[in-house]
Amino acid sequence: MEKAALFPQAGGFLHGGDYNPEQWLDRPDILDEDIRMMKKAHVNTATLGVFSWSVYEPEEGSFHFDWLEEMMDRLYENGIYTVLATPSGARPAWLDAAYPEAMRVGKDGRRAHHGVRHNHCMTSPAYREKVRIIDRKLAERFGRHPGLLLWHVSNELGGECYCPLCVQKFQEYLAEKFHHNIEELNQAWWTTFWSHRYQDFTQIEPPFSNGEGSIMGLNLEWRRFTTWNMTDFMKEEIRVLKEVTPDLPVTANFMQLYPGLDYRKMAESLDVISWDSYPRLGNDYETLQETMAETSFHHAVMRSMKPEKPFMLMESTPGLVNWHPFNKVKRPGIHRLASLQAAACGSDTVQYFQWRKGRGSFEQYHGAIVDHLGRDDTRIFREVEQIGADLEKMARVTGTTVHAQTALLFDWDNRWAIQDVKALSEQTKQYEATCMDIYKAFLRMGVEMDVVPSTADLTPYRVVIAPMLYLLQKETARNLTSYVKQGGQLLATYFTGYVDENTLCYLGGFPGDGLSELFGVISEEIDTLYPSDRNAVRFADGTRWEVRDYAETLRVQDAEVLASYEEDFYAGTAAVTRKICGDGAAYYVAARVSAQEMSSLFRTMLAQAGIKTKDLPEGVEYHVRSGEQGSYSFYLNCGTQRAVIDSVSGTDLLRSKAVDGALTLEPGNVAIIETAQQV
Ligand code: GLA
Numbered sequence: 302m303e304k305a306a307l308f309p310q311a312g313g314f315l316h317g318g319d320y321n322p323e324q325w326l327d328r329p330d331i332l333d334e335d336i337r338m339m340k341k342a343h344v345n346t347a348t349l350g351v352f353s354w355s356v357y358e359p360e361e362g363s364f365h366f367d368w369l370e371e372m373m374d375r376l377y378e379n380g381i382y383t384v385l386a387t388p389s390g391a392r393p394a395w396l397d398a399a400y401p402e403a404m405r406v407g408k409d410g411r412r413a414h415h416g417v418r419h420n421h422c423m424t425s426p427a428y429r430e431k432v433r434i435i436d437r438k439l440a441e442r443f444g445r446h447p448g449l450l451l452w453h454v455s456n457e458l459g460g461e462c463y464c465p466l467c468v469q470k471f472q473e474y475l476a477e478k479f480h481h482n483i484e485e486l487n488q489a490w491w492t493t494f495w496s497h498r499y500q501d502f503t504q505i506e507p508p509f510s511n512g513e514g515s516i517m518g519l520n521l522e523w524r525r526f527t528t529w530n531m532t533d534f535m536k537e538e539i540r541v542l543k544e545v546t547p548d549l550p551v552t553a554n555f556m557q558l559y560p561g562l563d564y565r566k567m568a569e570s571l572d573v574i575s576w577d578s579y580p581r582l583g584n585d586y587e588t589l590q591e592t593m594a595e596t597s598f599h600h601a602v603m604r605s606m607k608p609e610k611p612f613m614l615m616e617s618t619p620g621l622v623n624w625h626p627f628n629k630v631k632r633p634g635i636h637r638l639a640s641l642q643a644a645a646c647g648s649d650t651v652q653y654f655q656w657r658k659g660r661g662s663f664e665q666y667h668g669a670i671v672d673h674l675g676r677d678d679t680r681i682f683r684e685v686e687q688i689g690a691d692l693e694k695m696a697r698v699t700g701t702t703v704h705a706q707t708a709l710l711f712d713w714d715n716r717w718a719i720q721d722v723k724a725l726s727e728q729t730k731q732y733e734a735t736c737m738d739i740y741k742a743f744l745r746m747g748v749e750m751d752v753v754p755s756t757a758d759l760t761p762y763r764v765v766i767a768p769m770l771y772l773l774q775k776e777t778a779r780n781l782t783s784y785v786k787q788g789g790q791l792l793a794t795y796f797t798g799y800v801d802e803n804t805l806c807y808l809g810g811f812p813g814d815g816l817s818e819l820f821g822v823i824s825e826e827i828d829t830l831y832p833s834d835r836n837a838v839r840f841a842d843g844t845r846w847e848v849r850d851y852a853e854t855l856r857v858q859d860a861e862v863l864a865s866y867e868e869d870f871y872a873g874t875a876a877v878t879r880k881i882c883g884d885g886a887a888y889y890v891a892a893r894v895s896a897q898e899m900s901s902l903f904r905t906m907l908a909q910a911g912i913k914t915k916d917l918p919e920g921v922e923y924h925v926r927s928g929e930q931g932s933y934s935f936y937l938n939c940g941t942q943r944a945v946i947d948s949v950s951g952t953d954l955l956r957s958k959a960v961d962g963a964l965t966l967e968p969g970n971v972a973i974i975e976t977a978q979q980v
């Protein structure tokens with residue numbers, strides 16, 4: 302099937318961002334300047350209405366949309382499309398005064414006062430009703446506007462609510478989930494422990510800060526419920542929009558690895574994935590290359606939710622933010638590097654928060670394309686202008702996608718369970734960092750990884766890495782087993798397969814649910830090391846990996862031992878094993894070692910799978926997008942030295958010239974090489 306660009310009307314990448322003209326309605330001169338400057342900056346999209354409710358509906362039932370219509374018309378006449386948000390991310394004062402149930406109740410049981418944003422009760426029927434009304438009005442009035450590209454539902458949905466309405470809904474959700482059988486819940490949550498048995502679903506409270514926080518199954522189910530309820534709220538908005546404009550795509554902007562919601566569940570209701578990226582570029586604790594690699598991981602998480610189409614970088618800052626621990630400005634060229642990285646990873650858009658700085662209030666010092674200075678010759682304006690010109694040169698890339706042959710398994714439920722588990726060390730659990738470390742090792746080898754759930758269809762992948770897969774979903778073990786039997790190369794680590802989907806431990810040996818047969822090992826103990834403790838594992842060829850933080854002792858059933866521990870009472874016992882199974886192989890690494898060191902094993906797996914690694918100069922990040930129109934290799938020099946990449950041939954899109962041989966890239970620079978699509 303032909304892969305289509307997300308927004309063919311735009312003829313290439315979307316470039317633009319959040320625009321708040323409602324803050325400047327008394328300054329037509331500024332609004333005029335905005336249009337002029339947007340054109341100069343090659344901006345072709347504006348995200349409107351994110352926080353416009355109190356201007357749309359200053360009093361209940363009285364609607365004022367003329368200003369928006371005028372704005373969308375003028376933008377469109379000037380070649381600028383609109384992404385239109387629904388305004389549910391922040392409420393007008395009258396609404397909370399009239400319907401206090403719309404205000405959220407916190408974990409401490411206290412209801413919030415009116416104010417701030419992103420803090421509505423997702424259950425409140427009154428709030429849902431008000432949102433439906435305004436969404437319908439917006440859809441009816443603007444849904445057929447030729448400039449409208451996309452609905453942007455609410456803004457950065459997040460948080461949780463402990464109000465009585467939400468508590469009751471949680472109880473109903475539980476009753477349904479556990480088949481109205483409280484004994485089933487008691488079993489699944491092991492509530493006889495500390496005498497926590499329930500007799501009725503109405504007795505169950507969410508984990509209030511001064512309430513029940515000791516039942517792991519309850520804590521996990523509350524997070525699942527919050528995702529379900531937030532998704533339900535979002536779906537209600539989408540339903541209204543789709544009723545009026547069935548063909549307009551819908552997105553909701555995600556926040557990186559936000560821990561509070563399982564984005565994959567929400568993604569099912571969205572047409573396009575979009576997210577807001579604010580990396581701490583230029584920090585003092587890691588190299589630029591590392592920060593960039595982490596962002597690349599975040600892009601991969603987003604991309605992998607709908608790998609068949611491009612995603613959107615909905616927000617990024619062209620300069621600084623105002624909420625990092627240190628609000629450092631991006632050094633010259635860094636914003637371009639990060640923007641082109643998004644494109645390299647599969648985004649069809651480069652969008653910003655925000656077009657123009659607001660004069661007052663919370664975000665008056667947050668970066669923007671247009672500063673309080675108001676000029677189009679600032680450093681940042683010029684950089685944005687340059688990116689706009691670059692994106693035009695690479696328009697052909699839109700619609701192509703990244704095709705990864707390797708995958709990293711990363712589950713939200715597993716994150717939650719690991720975060721909550723009373724085991725290991727709070728200081729070193731580091732599930733996310735462990736996953737990222739592995740992703741970075743593959744990136745350094747020039748091998749693209751998708752980041753997918755443990756229940757995903759793994760047939761597109763030839764190598765799969767499953768770090769710390771502590772909680773197994775119902776289908777996980779079967780999925781992994783059939784993957785290996787069909788020829789997949791799989792690697793799992795310590796802390797795999799301890800609990801089922803309710804956090805009940807598997808009996809008879811970890812990893813449970815049949816995985817100890819797949820790997821041919823049973824983990825008998827897990828040792829948590831103090832930060833200064835060290836051990837090591839040694840392979841027959843003398844290769845030695847340093848062990849930190851965690852080490853499991855194994856009973857080897859029918860696996861081959863590749864490496865053994867060097868120290869401590871488990872010296873000489875198995876630490877790395879492999880079991881050949883059908884056409885594939887299942888590796889088990891029982892201790893925490895750096896992914897950099899594990900790369901030797903990753904290389905073996907990749908070679909076995911027929912996947913080529915790439916010899917990249919230090920600091921260079923590499924991605925490929927491809928589609929029917931061709932293949933686009935992105936080289937991003939995130940290092941501090943000039944880099945020379947050998948044997949590159951094709952057309953350098955940004956420099957409009959042919960390359961055949963060595964490609965030289967200065968620090969911070971990017972090359973996009975087009976070649977005919979290889980079959
Ligand atoms: C988020 C929000 C924006 C803005 C930016 C600031 O991404 O969606 O409204 O507050 O953060 O970085």
Ligand code: ZN
Nearest residue numbers: 422462464467
């Ligand atoms: Zn609530």
